[in-house]
Amino acid sequence: xxxxxxxxxxEQIQKIVQSAIDSNDFQELNKAVRETVNDxxxxxxxxxxxxxxxxxxxxxxxxxxxxxxxxxxQRNVKNEVSYKKREVMEKKLFVAHPRGEFSGVFMEIVGFxxxxxxxxxxxxxxIMLVLLDGLVDILVLEVIFILLFALLLFVGIRGRTMSKxxxxxxxxxxxxxxxxxxxxxxxxxxxxxxxAFVLKDVxxxxxxxxxxxxxxxxxxxxxxxTDAMYEQYKxxxxxxxxxxxxxDEEAKKMASPKYTDEVRQMLIEGKRYVEYIxxxxxxxxxxxxxxxxxxxxxxxxxxxxQVEKDPTLAPELHQFMSYYLPTTExxxxxxxxxxxxxxxxxxxxxxxxEIEATLDTLNQAFEKILDSxxxxxxxxxxxxxxxxxxxxxxxxxxxxxxxxxxxxx
Numbered sequence: 001x002x003x004x005x006x007x008x009x010x011e012q013i014q015k016i017v018q019s020a021i022d023s024n025d026f027q028e029l030n031k032a033v034r035e036t037v038n039d040x041x042x043x044x045x046x047x048x049x050x051x052x053x054x055x056x057x058x059x060x061x062x063x064x065x066x067x068x069x070x071x072x073x074q075r076n077v078k079n080e081v082s083y084k085k086r087e088v089m090e091k092k093l094f095v096a097h098p099r100g101e102f103s104g105v106f107m108e109i110v111g112f113x114x115x116x117x118x119x120x121x122x123x124x125x126x127i128m129l130v131l132l133d134g135l136v137d138i139l140v141l142e143v144i145f146i147l148l149f150a151l152l153l154f155v156g157i158r159g160r161t162m163s164k165x166x167x168x169x170x171x172x173x174x175x176x177x178x179x180x181x182x183x184x185x186x187x188x189x190x191x192x193x194x195x196a197f198v199l200k201d202v203x204x205x206x207x208x209x210x211x212x213x214x215x216x217x218x219x220x221x222x223x224x225x226t227d228a229m230y231e232q233y234k235x236x237x238x239x240x241x242x243x244x245x246x247x248d249e250e251a252k253k254m255a256s257p258k259y260t261d262e263v264r265q266m267l268i269e270g271k272r273y274v275e276y277i278x279x280x281x282x283x284x285x286x287x288x289x290x291x292x293x294x295x296x297x298x299x300x301x302x303x304x305x306q307v308e309k310d311p312t313l314a315p316e317l318h319q320f321m322s323y324y325l326p327t328t329e330x331x332x333x334x335x336x337x338x339x340x341x342x343x344x345x346x347x348x349x350x351x352x353x354e355i356e357a358t359l360d361t362l363n364q365a366f367e368k369i370l371d372s373x374x375x376x377x378x379x380x381x382x383x384x385x386x387x388x389x390x391x392x393x394x395x396x397x398x399x400x401x402x403x404x405x406x407x408x409x
Contacts, residue, residue, distance in 0.1 A: 093225050098169045098210045100162025107159025115152035121145050168193075168201060169210050172223075180229040184221055253308070263311045266321060270304035273325050280332040284339055292359045296328070299366040306373040313373055320369055328362055331355050 122145035129138045168191060175190045176182050188198040199216070202223050206214035215230040216223060218237065224230045250271075259267070274297060281293040303320070307313050335355045338348050 093211065093213055094169075094173055095210050095212060098166045098205075099208065100159075101166040101170075104159045104162030104164075104166060107155050108163055109159075111152050111154070111156025111159055115149055115156055118145050118149040118152055122149050165201070165205070169205055172202070172205075176223075176225060180226045181222055181224045181233075184216075184223060187223065259311055260314075263307065263314045266314050266317070267304060267307060269321065270300070270307070270325075273329065274301050274304070276329060277332065280336050283336050284332075289335075289356065289359075292356065292363065293332070295363050296359065296366070299363060299370055300325070303366065303370050303373060306370070310373075316372070317369070320366075324362070324365070331358060 122142060125138055125142040125145055129142055132138060171191055172182075172187055175187055184195055184199050184202065187193075187202070188195050191198065193201070199220050202211075202214070203216060205211055206216070211223075211225055213227045213230075214223065214225055215227075215233075217233060222233075224233060277293060277297045277300065281290060281297065284290070284293065303317070307317065335352060338352055341348055
């Protein structure tokens with residue numbers, strides 16, 4: 001094989017590949033290369049492997065180029081979407097051009113410029129007034145220029161105030177970035193202002209509709225710039241207040257003199273057990289286990305409710321507190337951990353079945369404990385009924401006594 005033929009063949013392949021790359025059309029590349037190779041197969045048999053390598057390299061280069069271009073396009077699209085999303089958000093949450101952004105600068109320049117001119121004029125007229133011994137016409141002009149100077153000075157100061165407020169608003173936007181809320185302390189830190197100043201400033205901007213959905217939390221520590229986030233805050237605040245009210249009521253109840261320290265500790269510990277049982281019930285799926293654990297929670301809750309009503313029951317529940325409930329907690333913990341395992345082998349399934357059966361046993365045992373809590377009440381009711389029947393009988397008000405009384409007549 002002649003070297004010139006080899007180079008001609010390589011050059012032809014390179015032209016085909018380059019043409020495909022330049023035109024960004026890769027569909028006909030394989031076909032064109034294959035036809036060229038077949039036509040020159042007899043002449044360039046020994047050089048086919050090298051040419052194929054060249055073609056493969058060209059393919060790889062082309063593929064890499066296409067992938068780079070696609071990635072670049074994806075990044076640009078992503079950035080553009082993010083920018084548009086942020087732009088829409090800003091339009092909805094913040095006023096596009098706060099009052100004073102342009103007019104404030106104009107008022108500041110014009111006000112101070114002309115105030116300077118009228119001030120100089122007023123000073124000159126003042127000198128003339130002194131030299132001309134209080135000429136009436138000059139005195140009138142002096143008063144007019146002084147009033148004009150004061151008005152223009154006010155306009156300049158007003159414009160500067162508006163301009164600075166607009167700049168602070170843009171700074172607050174910058175600190176917020178794409179967040180829906182921000183601590184007042186952070187805004188104060190980034191603007192080198194005091195907390196009191198920034199809080200008052202933000203509230204003023206909300207009144208001026210610069211923050212279109214702006215709110216400040218109840219404590220005055222956080223700026224919230226969306227209605228949706230503010231609703232979440234109010235819901236969370238309400239839940240916190242309700243929980244605090246329950247805790248205060250619980251603390252007040254626990255402070256009752258009818259509870260000893262032992263009883264208080266038992267009730268606190270009992271509440272923890274009930275909450276843990278409920279937590280396990282939320283984590284463990286399955287209808288059967290849900291029913292078992294829900295029944296367990298109900299029984300345990302009722303037992304401690306009875307202790308609240310009758311603290312004298314506490315000494316009788318020593319074994320219940322020191323052994324039964326800790327064992328129940330341990331069983332639920334093990335079951336919850338086993339239930340989370342992705343692979344449920346024979347050992348795990350058998351252990352879970354044993355725990356499920358044990359929960360049934362515990363529920364039955366706890367039902368008996370709950371029933372025993374009403375023992376004294378049952379005795380009291382029985383005694384009251386017996387006494388009542390005796391008194392009714394003595395008074396001849398029972399059915400049997402009334403019949404005997406009729407017969408005696």
